[in-house]
Amino acid sequence: xxxxxxxxxxxxxxxxxxxxxxxxxxxxxxxxxxxxxxxxxxxxxxxxxxxxxxxxxxxxxxxxxxxxxxxxxxxxxxxxxxxxxxxxxxxxxxxxxxxxxxxxxxxxxxxxxxxxxxxxxxxxxxxxxxxxxxxxxxxxxxxxxxxxxxxxxxxxxxxxxxxxxxxxxxxxxxxxxxxxxxxxxxxxxxxxxxxxxx
Amino acid sequence: xxxxxxxxxxxxxxxxxxxxxxxxxxxxxxxxxxxxxxxxxxxxxxxxxxxxxxxxxxxxxxxxxxxxxxxxxxxxxxxxxxxxxxxxxxxxxxxxxxxxxxxxxxxxxxxxxxxxxxxxxxxxxxxxxxxxxxxxxxxxxxxxxxxxxxxxxxxxxxxxxxxxxxxxxxxxxxxxxxxxxxxxxxxxxxxxxxxxxx
Numbered sequence: 001x002x003x004x005x006x007x008x009x010x011x012x013x014x015x016x017x018x019x020x021x022x023x024x025x026x027x028x029x030x031x032x033x034x035x036x037x038x039x040x041x042x043x044x045x046x047x048x049x050x051x052x053x054x055x056x057x058x059x060x061x062x063x064x065x066x067x068x069x070x071x072x073x074x075x076x077x078x079x080x081x082x083x084x085x086x087x088x089x090x091x092x093x094x095x096x097x098x099x100x101x102x103x104x105x106x107x108x109x110x111x112x113x114x115x116x117x118x119x120x121x122x123x124x125x126x127x128x129x130x131x132x133x134x135x136x137x138x139x140x141x142x143x144x145x146x147x148x149x150x151x152x153x154x155x156x157x158x159x160x161x162x163x164x165x166x167x168x169x170x171x172x173x174x175x176x177x178x179x180x181x182x183x184x185x186x187x188x189x190x191x192x193x194x195x196x197x198x
Numbered sequence: 199x200x201x202x203x204x205x206x207x208x209x210x211x212x213x214x215x216x217x218x219x220x221x222x223x224x225x226x227x228x229x230x231x232x233x234x235x236x237x238x239x240x241x242x243x244x245x246x247x248x249x250x251x252x253x254x255x256x257x258x259x260x261x262x263x264x265x266x267x268x269x270x271x272x273x274x275x276x277x278x279x280x281x282x283x284x285x286x287x288x289x290x291x292x293x294x295x296x297x298x299x300x301x302x303x304x305x306x307x308x309x310x311x312x313x314x315x316x317x318x319x320x321x322x323x324x325x326x327x328x329x330x331x332x333x334x335x336x337x338x339x340x341x342x343x344x345x346x347x348x349x350x351x352x353x354x355x356x357x358x359x360x361x362x363x364x365x366x367x368x369x370x371x372x373x374x375x376x377x378x379x380x381x382x383x384x385x386x387x388x389x390x391x392x393x394x395x396x
Binding site: 021022023025026102103104108109111112113115116117122125126129157158160161163164165166167168169170171172174175176177180181184185187188192193195 | 219220221223224300301302306307309310311313314315320323324327355356358359361362363364365366367368369370372373374375378379382383385386390391393
């Protein structure tokens with residue numbers, strides 16, 4: 001990576017972490033630059049404005065999330081589809097436990113914050129949600145093919161419900177500051193939606 | 199209502215609508231005062247600062263939401279608990295259709311926006327969530343007593359899952375700008391969680 005790209009990546013990763021914690025509007029460019037230790041000129045060399053930066057932060061989140069999912073995918077390669085789905089959910093619960101049940105999902109957060117305000121954000125966020133849905137759909141499709149869940153369960157609808165209800169559980173986690181909403185989510189998805197006991 | 203209370207209520211209701219649409223941080227006091235047509239002095243006569251105003255806006259949202267729920271409750275008094283739950287969900291889907299699938303739930307929005315930033319907001323938001331949970335729990339408890347749903351379904355956990363997954367469906371609605379996430383939520387809650395076909 002060239003030094004210039006290092007600087008851009010640094011602004012993006014530092015900015016992404018602040019936005020994840022505080023939201024888009026509450027995060028100032030000055031704050032990001034100070035935390036990243038780069039001068040103001042650097043920001044405007046790489047980004048047209050805050051919106052352009054925000055859009056590239058969504059891409060950064062998607063890359064980060066995709067790596068996280070790929071790691072879970074590799075780690076669980078020897079397991080069955082429902083075990084892998086369970087491991088993925090546990091992996092996310094562990095992640096939030098490590099950060100004291102704060103922040104929530106950056107994609108869900110930005111969808112909520114920007115959904116009515118910025119169409120360009122919206123399009124990127126919808127693509128990000130669709131990627132999450134596709135990840136879960138893969139496990140559900142395989143589980144259905146293997147007869148581990150009911151044959152009449154619609155793969156796409158089920159995956160969409162898992163992701164949307166997960167985003168809601170994360171909101172409740174942010175105010176309760178405990179794992180209960182996430183654990184309750186997993187319980188209902190497995191026992192009721194998929195109809196299996198772990 | 200005395201004239202002074204009229205002014206306070208006007209600032210709160212106008213401010214609540216703007217915050218519902220744009221979020222807390224993105225809403226300026228000046229913008230609220232301009233929309234409400236009241237001078238700056240009035241704001242600081244009724245509210246210590248923006249935070250104090252925000253906390254009172256949450257109370258306003260809870261009153262507004264409680265009235266909405268009470269209206270559904272009265273209107274469906276002759277129906278069974280699952281029909282009433284269904285009517286409540288349909289009522290909310292209709293509400294969001296009328297506002298072009300924008301805004302989302304003000305309580306869910308503020309929980310997401312403020313959950314890590316302000317403990318006083320958090321406490322009030324948790325109480326607001328608990329009220330919603332209690333409303334849905336009432337129908338589920340009655341349905342269970344009447345044998346309309348499985349006897350082993352935990353009333354509180356089920357109601358919590360309905361509300362948290364609803365908040366997530368609203369987030370997805372904000373980016374898809376269509377009813378699908380809400381309709382999908384209702385379908386999974388009835389068919390899978392409650393185990394009934396409407």
